[in-house]
């Protein structure tokens with residue numbers, strides 16, 4: 001290897017608290033963000049294109065990432081959302097993809113140590129310098145310029161559609177107003193698969209915008225950052241609760257809780273993975289779920305009942321009100337990547353708008 005080639009592979013990760021870890025560059029550039037980890041051993045294309053990872057640096061705890069290639073059919077949006085990527089070993093397929101996308105990536109570092117640190121200290125700020133100009137100082141500079149997750153007040157604008165997009169206008173199912181706070185493509189697909197008409201509207205849609213689409217149901221999507229920064233979506237919930245059924249996934253659950261008298265808080269290191277056990281308190285049934293969140297509902301408020309909880313830490317995983325026709329989930333029932341145990345959430349949601357689906361779906365085809 002020549003000196004120049006060695007330099008091209010240089011990388012440093014600076015972590016809150018002062019530590020700088022040496023790594024190998026797999027996609028060059030500088031990056032900063034909140035350092036989080038996922039324990040998912042599959043679904044790296046879905047994770048990397050999940051808009052909920054905006055402004056974060058994603059560490060994979062599973063050591064080998066990329067072993068079944070990169071295919072667009074599995075993407076959840078049109079671009080990679082984490083600001084940077086960290087893994088023990090990235091394949092060339094993933095490294096090439098991230099290079100094309102301009103998202104810095106590093107490997108050949110002790111990710112077990114990194115993940116243990118996040119579990120002990122909580123999600124941390126982080127700076128990455130990768131490639132020819134990388135030095136520990138550059139990584140530290142990036143770290144110093146980090147902005148706390150809750151201070152990314154305009155994060156919705158970075159991930160939402162710019163204007164309304166209507167899918168399946170002639171569908172037989174209910175008309176869903178999907179508030180796009182950074183929606184995963186397979187949430188839209190899961191609704192379309194059940195023949196709903198879906199109007200995807202921007203995260204800051206107003207009551208006047210919603211009136212123009214005249215929905216049968218309001219659906220608040222997943223999304224990045226602090227749910228308290230999605231005030232417009234909360235205002236819609238406040239306006240329509242009791243007159244329209246309301247559903248939400250992940251950030252959607254948090255926004256609905258905040259709008260209806262509850263509260264949210266930041267978790268220490270969140271839930272990110274594909275084997276999070278959730279118990280339904282009404283049926284006592286446990287399902288395995290896909291998750292990606294760093295905030296949680298702290299108090300559901302008086303109007304919502306906690307109907308599902310995380311088996312590991314008892315945090316609220318499902319909120320419902322039979323009187324108000326509200327149903328939300330903290331995990332990702334669209335299940336991309338799987339497991340597929342909770343797909344019938346979409347049947348339950350459409351039923352709130354008076355529509356009977358065939359049920360029994362085994363996985364949603366993608367729109368992207």
Ligand SMILES: NC(=O)CC[C@H](N)C(=O)O
Pocket residue numbers: 052221222223224225226227249250251252292293294295296
């Ligand atoms: N996937 C999501 O919708 C994430 C919600 C929120 N940004 C959180 O981290 O808790």
